[in-house]
Amino acid sequence: MPSADKYTDPKLRDQVKKEVQESDKGGAPGQWSARKAQFMASEYKKRGGGYTDDGNKDESQKNLSKWGDEQWQTKDGSGEGKQEDGSRKRYLPKKAWENMSEEEKKKTDDQKQKQSKQGKQFVANTGKAKQERKKAKSQTTGKQANGKQQNGTKNKxxxxxxxxxxxxxxxxxxxxxxxxxxxxxx
Structure with missing residues (x-):
């Protein structure tokens, strides 16, 4: 998040953040998540809020943009992770889901749903899901698994x-x- 002095309307931003955090959209009520941060930024802009930094993004804003570029979704391709029973589906980048077998997809999704139903917000990925998430991230940021950038130069x-x-x-x-x-x- 940008610091408070980067908002053209800090009171509006605080109001929107409170509403988003209290909602069940993008996570359990009262919990904060990257998805809720996206909702907050979008809603803040919809209501007329702006930023004083003329488009210069701080590190957390850049990370949020990268996260959006990775096309995070559930196993079935939707953006809705909340279940009627209170559990949450696993979110991963689209490319990560594409590179896993049906069995691997089911295993990581079941793990997330079971533990989230018990109230746990952060549930570790299975080994394969973790590996594929990292690969998807490196593809989005222009890095390749062999440590070289797409232009072939060494990535330090x-x-x-x-x-x-x-x-x-x-x-x-x-x-x-x-x-x-x-x-x-x-």
Missing amino acids: SHPVDCYCPCHDTIHDVLVSSYPHTEAFFS
Whole structure:
């Protein structure tokens, strides 16, 4: 979310956020989610709200846009995850669903529905669903699984196994997030 001073009408934004958070659209009432953040931004704009930063997005806004670009949906392709029994269907990017078998889809969706019915908002994906979600994300952000960008250049923010001589250990790290790795990949 942008800071409060980035809204042209902070009171309207607060009112819309409260309404969205209290609703059951995009998650359980009282809980916050990325989906609710999308609803809030859309509703805020519909009611005449704007931003003072002339279109410059902060990191959370960029992430929300990327999330939308990934076409998140349920297994059946809908945008509606709420069930009559109070459970929630699994949301994943469209490409992730396309790359899983029917059995894998059912397993991760059943896991989400069972635990969400018990009141749990965040339910871990199965291993295959997690792997496919990451692949879908990398395709959306222009990265490929082999650590190269679509233009073929080395992507310096991909995970690597890296030996750290200072700690005499091997780390699975993002190259750009660990200071000892930069020299090995520049």
